[in-house]
Amino acid sequence: MDTSPTNYNLTFEPDLKKFTFTGLEIISVNCKKSVNVIRMNCAELKIKSCIVKSGGQIIKSSPKTNEKKEELEIKLGEKIRGSCTIHLEFEGILNDRLLGFYRSKYQQNGKTKYLATTQFEAADARRAFPCWDEPEAKATYDISIIAENKFTAISNMPVKTKKKTGNKTIYHFQKTPLVSTYLIYLGVGEFEYLTGRAGKIQIRVVTTKGNTSKGKFSLELGKKLLTSYEKYFGIKFPLPKLDLIAVPDFAAGAMENWGAITFRETILLYDPKTSSTRTKQFIAEVISHEIAHMWFGNLVTMKWWNDLWLNESFATFMATKFVDKFYPEWDLWNQFVEDAMNVAMGLDSLKTTHPIDVDVKSPAEIREIFDAISYDKGGCVLRMLENYVGEPNFQKGLKKYLSDFKYKNAKGQDLWDAIGKASKMPVTSMINTWLKQPGFPLVEINQNGNNLKIKQKRYLLESNSKFSKGLWSIPLSLGLEKEISNTLFSKKSMSVKLPKNTIGFVANYGRKGFYRVKYDEGILLDLKMLVDEKRIPPIDRWAVQNDLFSLCVSGDEQVRNYLDFSDAYFDEDSYLASVNVAHNLASLYFRAFDEKFVEEIRSYTINYFRKILSNLGWEPRKSDKHTDALLRSFAISALGKMNDDSVTDIAIEKYKKFLKSPRSLSPDLIEPICSIAAWNGNSKTFNELKKLYTNSKTMEEKLRFLGAMCGFQDKKLLAKTLDFSQTSEVRSQNMQLPIMKIAANPYGDKILWPWLKKNWKKINKKVGHGNPLFNRIVASIAGVADDSMENEIKLFFKKNPTPGTERTQKQTLERIRINSKFLRVMRKEFKNG
Known part of the structure; x- marks a missing residue:
């Protein structure tokens, strides 16, 4: 880059009635060569004025924005070199697309409220202010926010001064260290805070009003993790404070903005009375993942997005390592293997997979690689590498890498060099065989x-x-x-x-x-x-x-060989093997759902699940292992869907009792019991579940009932659930859930694809163009299609282009062919039996 920023002085004033914001910006720039054009990124912003100063003089300048290229081009009347400042005034929109500087809507005591928040990764800081929007253009930031008095404002650094003027308050924040644009944060809303300390660092959980009581678990865990990571990396946390912020509308799970991490509410707020075991575990893993980024990603940042995988998979790997330290009884490494390795291998055994280390040029391509290869396969490869070189060498190499590149940018190769040096082993040549080729x-x-x-x-x-x-x-x-x-x-x-x-x-x-x-x-x-x-x-x-x-x-x-081999697991006592055998048997049963030979598979499957349930019992016990709760709810819902009479009877009874007294069911059992009620239910059940959804206080509870509404056998009711998911009662960030659940329901296969075709334009509008959740919606088609529909699906996407999902479309078609072939092979095998 001929011109690069050294400091941004920014003032934002959001208007939460008109959903717009105004901005003032002074960028200190260094021109390495003499230039008469300055180009930076800028999208969806209106430039009101532009002044360039160099050597004490005002330089004649004319700004022009190019929406297609997302660029602001400033032509100068003369050539300049060395340092200069660019003074800009601009206006933007607080959009509702969950990217850039956006608005989030929520209900409080029956009133609709709004807050403003940001999501800049990968390339959306340019929607909030003109900037050099790429990881390598690190600069310092002096940020100010002007907000109405009823709001408070948050950014990456602590407030330096705040001053009231009439009905507004001006917040000036301390100067940041050198940081990339995608990690900057701005937040304005009626926030509440739960505050604690870890050494000198102030830690806060930030929520909308009335939710701080649910932040206790996250605050305590955040404190422990921060100190543990400081020890492990041998580097103090680089900022004076850390905020964990719960945002009602949020596309991703969480985002590691430096010092101001944002989360979906369901991934930060934990209520021991209503939250499930799985939620508690997930919250811990995500907080751990995001705090690991404070060093790996934020202090040392990748040079370019092709190393995104390293950023993400490293945080995934570290998150598991550290939560496992605090909760050894959760059996987290085994769960990592069941989840991360299974998911990654499932994707990586397709021809349409991609190498971990992948070339990316445009922002749309960056969105495409936030997938199981970047997170899960990457995490597995790091685990393999740590095991290969030994834990002490791995940590030693890591510390060296972080201290050599702090406040700078690095490439993956720099890390392999450091670990190779520490271990005196051929790290680069070994690891490159896993990074550079697919599969x-x-x-x-x-x-x-x-x-x-x-x-x-x-x-x-x-x-x-x-x-x-x-x-x-x-x-x-x-x-x-x-x-x-x-x-x-x-x-x-x-x-x-x-x-x-x-x-x-x-x-x-x-x-x-x-x-x-x-x-x-x-x-x-x-x-x-x-x-x-x-x-x-x-x-x-x-x-x-x-x-x-x-x-x-x-x-x-042969499938019969697998069934025969599964007998050896009848007395299995480990969660990992039990849950996976159970998954595999259930998946065979549902694949063969409409086939003549389904009975032979059902007898293996139902016996295996009955054994699990008789070992665990229906009710949670004090002596339960953490994973028992996960296995119990899986066994109950699977047996319900295999029409096991005694399970069905007990579940329906429990459901009726639950309708009268909601506290009668443990949070872990609510969704399985409600799904079985739906499986055996009618339109009355549909209305009961819908009412439960509407009246739920927390998002976590809402999602349980929405999930249960996808469990009907009646196709008309499934279609009703899908239509319901299009209403304003379901947040756009949760749109993929009913689609994925109905794709997994054997009665959903006839209705989901016609419904998707009919509603695609609406969904596109609701979920938002370029939203990463779209890939999950596209992938769900594999659950309901067979290979006779391949051409129809191809043609559909040709007529309805959905950018950012091209790779997923190819992968989905490949999965459809694999599933269809597998079913044909099974038919042949069982016919000849």
């Missing part, structure tokens, strides 16, 4: 006595020779009760000799590596016995059947 390997193992023949190839669910290339540096570990061998496997094939008298082994021991394993029949027979006797650790019991199930979907294994 991941399948390791095939054949045993002959004590000799193992091992091969690797790219794993695809839809085989295709054009995409089958790839060679990875695989940390290959074998073990039984402990690790017995460990090598870096980076050729197409190799041989390994097992120690004498090995009675059996599992590969990818501890499931630290991001790859699947295919064993020969003999090894599988041994493994079935070892699983049954629990001779291998829980995570490996999970992995063996998880790989086997995936190989059924890709057509490399």
Whole structure:
């Protein structure tokens, strides 16, 4: 860049009646060469005046905005060089699209209220003020906000001075350190604060009026996390304060603005009386993720968005590590493997996946890579790397990286160099095989006595020779009760000799590596016995059947083999293996829902779930493990949808009691019980659930009832739920929920696609063009379509372009083909049985 900013002096005055704002800006700029044109980013802003000063003189200037390029171009009457200042006055809109400087609407005591807040990542700071809107253009900021007296204002730094003038107050905030535009925050509203301290740092939970009591859990956790991260990174938290802000309308889950983190209300506010176990865990994980960013991302920032994955996956990985320190009983690393690894492998076994390290040019392309590859696969690869170099070396390399690049920008390579130096291991060459190429390997193992023949190839669910290339540096570990061998496997094939008298082994021991394993029949027979006797650790019991199930979907294994193998898990006592076997059996049942052979699958599935429920019982107990609550609600709702008579009867009874006394159900059971009521219900049930939704006080409770309203068998009622989701009673940020739930309902498959086609323009308007949630809506089509509809779906998106979802569209079509092929293979297998 020939011209770069060094400081922004900004004053904003939002008007929450007209939904506009005015801004004054003085940018101190350094021109490295002599220039007569200055270009910066600017979108949806009206420039009222523009003055450029250089060397004490006013330089003649004419500003021009280009909406398409999102640019402000200032032509100068003469060439200038060195330092200058640009003085701008501008006006903008407080939009309702949840990006840039926007308005958020909420109800309080029956009154409609508004607040103003910002979301600038990736490239939307330009909608609030003209700027150089990219991560590398770091500058300092002096921010002021003028607000009506009934409001308070928040920014990244503490208030330096505030002064009343008539019915308004001017807030001047302290100068920020060097920071990227996407991390700046502005907030104006009728806020309430819950305040605490961690050492010298002031921490606050910020909410709309009447909600601070639900901020206690988050405040306490925030304090603990801040001090723990300071210790781990060896660097003090760089700002004087940290705000955790609950925003009623918010597209993402949370955003790591420096010193002013924003959250959806459901991800920050915890009420022990009404919140579920899952909510508590999710709040902890997200707060931990965002606080990790204060160092990794904010203090040291990626040079460009192609390293976004490192930013996000690192925060995901650290979040799990630190919450696990405080709540070891939550079994979080095992859950990480079940959620992050499963989701990432599901996406990464498609031909239409992308490498972790991906080239991005435009803001729309940046939005496309906020996906499971950037967050989840990245997190798994970091976990694999930490295991490969050892935890102490990983931490040492990390500390060095953060202290070398603080207040600057860095590339992924800088981190690999630091960890490579600390560990004296070939980190770069190993990790690049996982970052630069798409997909991941399948390791095939054949045993002959004590000799193992091992091969690797790219794993695809839809085989295709054009995409089958790839060679990875695989940390290959074998073990039984402990690790017995460990090598870096980076050729197409190799041989390994097992120690004498090995009675059996599992590969990818501890499931630290991001790859699947295919064993020969003999090894599988041994493994079935070892699983049954629990001779291998829980995570490996999970992995063996998880790989086997995936190989059924890709057509490399028979479903009956999987069903037979699942018998070994009948007395499984670990959450991880139980929940995954249960998921896999349920998914087979729902795939075969309309088929003649469904009974054979149902008998395996229903027996497995009944065993889980009889072990756990219906009511939460004092002696419950954290994960029991998660498993219990899954078992109840699955049995309800498989029409288990006794579960149905108990659930309906509990539902009737719940309608009379809402406190009679534990928060973890409300959604499963209400869904079973819907599954067996009629329009009366629909109205009851809708009323429960409308009268709920918290967003978390509302979403439970909205979820339950997607559980009907009656297609007319499902269509009613979808129509309801289009009304003003459902926030645009929650639009994807009913669509995803109805896609997963076996009775939703006939109605969802016609409804989406009919309402696409409305949805587009409601959710907002370019909103990342659109990808979830597009992806849900895979649940309700078969491959005979491929052309129709392609044609539909050609006529209704939805930018930012192009990659998801391709992935969705591929998933539809995989699902259809899998069903055909099952039909053949069970017909011949």
